Amino acid sequence: MNASDVTLAERGQIVIPKEMRDELGLKPGARLQICVVDGRLLIEKKVALDLSRWVGKAVDDGLTTNEALAELRGRPVPWQGGDVKA
Incomplete structure (x- = not known):
């Protein structure tokens, strides 16, 4: 600009x-x-990126990798399938 x-x-x-x-x-x-x-x-x-919610907790939350990334990014994950457990 x-x-x-x-x-x-x-x-x-x-x-x-x-x-x-x-x-x-x-x-x-x-x-x-x-x-x-x-x-x-x-x-x-x-x-400011506050990762305190995530430090040592992602596995305990039972979120998939894609779900965790979506929450961190604050927007839906644009892909589906092939999800790997964190």
Whole structure:
């Protein structure tokens, strides 16, 4: 995506253009990290992956590998059959 011009509001706020929010999957409440690098303002999407539910538990849950991956990814598994037990 190309660069966009934005205006700094009185309280120091900026609006991230909708196309950029959509491209990055940013929703209200999304966590971002901001820093200055070589005189540039860098804003990055902060991704937190909490694996505590999975550490040592996938086998105990009785989930198949495909089911576990689907849950971790937060979306349905697009393939069927040939499932291997974790």
